[in-house]
């Protein structure tokens with residue numbers, strides 16, 4: 368299969384005429400050729416998006432909503448084939464893509480398609496002198512850049528609010544997982560999305576992605592990806608004063624107090640550690656367990672980890688699939704070696720699986736302190752650490768000891784402690800006695816090196832619009 372860019376409602380070859388390979392991580396086989404796009408393709412896409420802006424933004428919210436709802440229905444009708452494409456491209460179990468990735472893409476479009484029908488805006492009456500009201504107007508061409516771990520889930524998390532709010536967009540999916548974005552383009556035609564409203568340019572981040580960030584006619588960038596790349600995006604966008612939302616890396620703590628419901632804490636922590644091969648920015652990679660239950664917890668957690676079924680993502684019973692690439696597998700397994708050299712113990716897993724694809728056993732490491740690189744750096748794979756803590760103050764200090772601040776999970780039956788600890792954690796999201804329970808209305812984002820800005824619900828709609836105050840003298 369040879370992919371094309373989607374510009375102005377048409378599938379077009381990259382200007383360079385060059386392509387590179389898209390590999391199935393579970394088999395190491397090439398499954399598609401991807402356009403190696405450059406600045407010229409980005410220019411074409413931005414021009415198309417600019418042309419489409421005035422008519423799309425001029426539609427009534429109800430008209431835009433109808434198109435997006437049709438697109439949501441089409442994604443839902445194609446759920447099975449999209450789940451298979453996502454699994455083939457990313458290495459994740461097809462069962463997970465069917466349960467999580469694709470339904471969430473449907474939900475993203477439905478949520479923002481209906482949110483724009485129920486918005487309100489503020490008014491401020493200045494004594495009896497003036498009436499101020501806020502107009503929220505679309506910004507123009509939105510530049511949207513997304514990573515490979517949740518390809519359609521995160522791409523649609525950006526496209527849906529951007530175009531629902533009346534913007535047009537140019538999206539650059541990860542070069543490693545372009546297939547569902549390509550299918551989304553096909554479905555958008557079927558849904559009747561006007562040409563130029565959604566443009567998709569494939570290619571390398573450093574080339575096509577950077578050109579989008581530097582483009583003078585793209586006043587807004589929404590980026591999800593690694594912290595180092597986020598820094599480059601910010602550096603490119605700053606001199607042009609672009610609106611910027613950066614959803615970056617995480618090194619999330621999972622804090623388990625002795626009074627927790629251990630059955631629930633262990634079952635959910637297995638998910639938060641290893642779902643999607645640990646390649647979710649919200650995975651809880653640093654577990655902190657109260658000393659009095661530490662030995663029991665480690666024994667039970669290791670036993671549950673060892674039971675996970677790893678292997679062929681197309682097998683319905685597989686729970687852990689392949690890592691995204693050979694390079695990523697080398698990076699993640701390098702951290703297992705580093706853990707040993709830093710004095711840690713590999714309590715289970717740690718080995719690659721002999722296979723053409725890129726598989727690593729789910730891995731649990733004990734015996735490391737918070738100052739080690741393994742507890743400081745984002746690994747983004749099926750590798751977690753477990754460290755004991757003595758009391759609440761130490762748990763909070765350990766949890767806050769990295770430069771990241773995306774999310775945290777807290778397990779306790781003590782309601783007051785749950786609120787106290789949640790307030791003390793330096794993160795954007797805290798889950799208490801649960802994980803990844805998402806409500807699309809809530810603010811989502813990170814603090815410290817995990818990002819800038821919030822998306823979700825009205826935060827997304829505010830980000831994708833400019834607030835203009837109109838002051839009328841009474």
Ligand code: NDP
Nearest residue numbers: 514515541542571572573576577592593596614615616648
């Ligand atoms: P990267 O930062 O490598 O890439 C993210 C996207 O940016 C890709 O589309 C990439 O393209 C593109 N890109 C790369 N270089 C540039 C550049 N100079 N200018 C513009 N765009 C560029 O992240 P990964 O794809 O490796 O994703 C994993 C990371 O994403 C992890 O750190 C993870 O924590 C984070 N993440 C954060 C989430 C959050 O909500 N906070 C959610 C999910 C993931 P290409 O792939 O072609 O290089």
